Amino acid sequence: MAEITLNNVRKSYGTVEAIKGVSLDIADGEFVVLVGPSGCGKSTLLRMIAGLEGITGGDILIGSRRVNDVEPAERDIAMVFQNYALYPHMTVRQNLAYGLKNRNTPPAEIERRIAETSKTLEIAQYLDRKPRQLSGGQRQRVAMGRAIVREPAAFLFDEPLSNLDAKLRGQMRIEIKRLQRALGTTSVYVTHDQMEAMTLADRLVVVNAGRIEQVGTPLELYEKPATTFVATFIGSPSMNLLEGTDTSSGWSLSADVPRPEGRYMLGVRPEDLHLAPPDGRPFAFQATAHIDGIELVGAESLLHGRLADGTPLVFRVSGRSRSEIGDEVTVGASADALHMFDADGRRHA
Amino acid sequence: MQSVVFPNKVLPYLLLTPQIVLTVVFFFWPASQALYQSVLREDPFGLRSGFVGLANFRAILSNPDYLHSLKVTVVFSLATALLSMAVALLLATSAERVVRGRNIYRTLLIWPYAVAPAIAGMLWLFMFNPAMGTFAYILRRNGFHWDPLLNGNQAMTMVIIAAAWKQISYNFLFFVAGLQAIPKSLIEAAAIDGARGAKRFWTIVFPLLAPTTFFLLVVNTVYAFFDTFGIIHAVTGGGPAKATETLVYKVYNDGFVNLDLGGSAAQSVILMIIVIALTAFQFRFVEKRVHYS
Numbered sequence A: 001m002a003e004i005t006l007n008n009v010r011k012s013y014g015t016v017e018a019i020k021g022v023s024l025d026i027a028d029g030e031f032v033v034l035v036g037p038s039g040c041g042k043s044t045l046l047r048m049i050a051g052l053e054g055i056t057g058g059d060i061l062i063g064s065r066r067v068n069d070v071e072p073a074e075r076d077i078a079m080v081f082q083n084y085a086l087y088p089h090m091t092v093r094q095n096l097a098y099g100l101k102n103r104n105t106p107p108a109e110i111e112r113r114i115a116e117t118s119k120t121l122e123i124a125q126y127l128d129r130k131p132r133q134l135s136g137g138q139r140q141r142v143a144m145g146r147a148i149v150r151e152p153a154a155f156l157f158d159e160p161l162s163n164l165d166a167k168l169r170g171q172m173r174i175e176i177k178r179l180q181r182a183l184g185t186t187s188v189y190v191t192h193d194q195m196e197a198m199t200l201a202d203r204l205v206v207v208n209a210g211r212i213e214q215v216g217t218p219l220e221l222y223e224k225p226a227t228t229f230v231a232t233f234i235g236s237p238s239m240n241l242l243e244g245t246d247t248s249s250g251w252s253l254s255a256d257v258p259r260p261e262g263r264y265m266l267g268v269r270p271e272d273l274h275l276a277p278p279d280g281r282p283f284a285f286q287a288t289a290h291i292d293g294i295e296l297v298g299a300e301s302l303l304h305g306r307l308a309d310g311t312p313l314v315f316r317v318s319g320r321s322r323s324e325i326g327d328e329v330t331v332g333a334s335a336d337a338l339h340m341f342d343a344d345g346r347r348h349a
Numbered sequence B: 001m002q003s004v005v006f007p008n009k010v011l012p013y014l015l016l017t018p019q020i021v022l023t024v025v026f027f028f029w030p031a032s033q034a035l036y037q038s039v040l041r042e043d044p045f046g047l048r049s050g051f052v053g054l055a056n057f058r059a060i061l062s063n064p065d066y067l068h069s070l071k072v073t074v075v076f077s078l079a080t081a082l083l084s085m086a087v088a089l090l091l092a093t094s095a096e097r098v099v100r101g102r103n104i105y106r107t108l109l110i111w112p113y114a115v116a117p118a119i120a121g122m123l124w125l126f127m128f129n130p131a132m133g134t135f136a137y138i139l140r141r142n143g144f145h146w147d148p149l150l151n152g153n154q155a156m157t158m159v160i161i162a163a164a165w166k167q168i169s170y171n172f173l174f175f176v177a178g179l180q181a182i183p184k185s186l187i188e189a190a191a192i193d194g195a196r197g198a199k200r201f202w203t204i205v206f207p208l209l210a211p212t213t214f215f216l217l218v219v220n221t222v223y224a225f226f227d228t229f230g231i232i233h234a235v236t237g238g239g240p241a242k243a244t245e246t247l248v249y250k251v252y253n254d255g256f257v258n259l260d261l262g263g264s265a266a267q268s269v270i271l272m273i274i275v276i277a278l279t280a281f282q283f284r285f286v287e288k289r290v291h292y293s
């Protein structure tokens, strides 16, 4: 059990700065998910916490101990790798025991922990198999087991589910969350899948180009994105962004909606756009779009349209769409569904 | 398998001819000659030869010289294989750790492989020749009685070192490739699992290198058995007192120096059987080779 603190952490590869000053406090027992686009530095950050990557600047503390120069083995963390990294020449049992043996855990204790962990993860019947005799999902469980059996202060996950099929991924997601709750172990989880991020996280950390864009609960990030980057990254399909200038055409905003001075960006989520006002009051925001694409996704349809100036606009209607490609449709949103950003992409209070 | 049909009936055979001719002339022909000769005995003047059945083989296998040579070969081959592999593995693991100039380091280590065996032998001979060798001089000045021309063990040590040196590059290449094939995340997982240095090497890296190591063990043994004639010929000539006379060297010595063609041919046949056995062993292993996934 431990809290993890990052203090203005930096990482450079030669002249390339991969991590540009990251500060983050992770509470004891918290499940924090790092999410961001490919190449933004999530893995680098995680590997720096693990000690697999050197730290160029700043401090990392695990349980109030500064670990900048501490070996990975002495940081009391366990990591689950994307490719599982199971030792192919050892049986599952030996894989689980390896880390404990290296720490001179008494054999009886090792036996006890392996029995317990393999029961929790339902891998008891595979204990004497080699990793190559297991399916992808079973290997994933063993990789989890190897982390859990050590009873570390923190778990680090680097996209552990990305090699599984969609169904299994969904199951494992729930299971990881359940396990983490039961064990109460501080966890840092890296993913680029925002759906996975939203469902797992106590707190989400959105990383972009080596910097933290925003930290908050999934709901906070969804409802109050701090930047246009977070606004478009969280939520699927992405939030619509419209550039507000004097000449913008195809949409209108009622005069009583507060907005930033000069140029600004207006964001509205596809699910907040409606064909008719749900509460009968007139829309604060209204746009007319020329429909050029319709996707039926189960219980609802996604309509892709373009405004008069060519800006794309996506919105949802429940069930099958009554509009067709080529139609002109007017949609609107109420004032509290609008997100205002100033010209450099920061949220306008 | 898709069967390929050539429109021209002659061309394919024409294209195959050079390879077939080479194989027949340089492999099947000498091999069949060896088989044929091995059951003949020539009269002392080399005028007539007569069929003697397996007498040559019986003579060889009951000849203490031959059994001595077999022992010399086994000692020489195992020592050469193990020494060159151990040094190559050490160099390969060190090369992994080199950050700057890694490629230069690797390239330099591959060069010895391009040196012809006889030249390699001469190099070592020059360095350790008791009369004029630099190292021999250094050894003697430090009170070590170095005389490979009289001392059989020292001669053996010298040819083993020369033969092993020649093979280090080859082994190094395979070990470097083998090390690179080990996924980096496995090493990282081991680091997190608290295995460092020698422990990590022996519990993770070495077992994962096992297929490479085994393959090299077979290749090196075959090398030491058959490809070291040049080195032995240049360095010791099989001496002193047959202390470094390996089976291949004995074939040459008995056949071309002592002109016992029948006996020499029978020895080559036995050697052939040994190669076939070693190769079969190797193929069996390669088929069952460990696959990581």
Ligand SMILES: Nc1ncnc2c1ncn2[C@@H]1O[C@H](COP(=O)(O)OP(=O)(O)OP(=O)(O)O)[C@@H](O)[C@H]1O
Residues within 6 Å of the ligand: A013, A016, A018, A036, A037, A038, A039, A040, A041, A042, A043, A044, A045, A192
């Ligand atoms: N060893 C390295 N040498 C140089 N640059 C590196 C190295 N490792 C990572 N980088 C760079 O650092 C940046 C962050 O990489 P990182 O692996 O952390 O990305 P990521 O967020 O995990 O991406 P993904 O989702 O694709 O895994 C990338 O731009 C990458 O090119």
Ligand SMILES: [Mg+2]
Residues within 6 Å of the ligand: A042, A043, A044
């Ligand atoms: Mg990554």
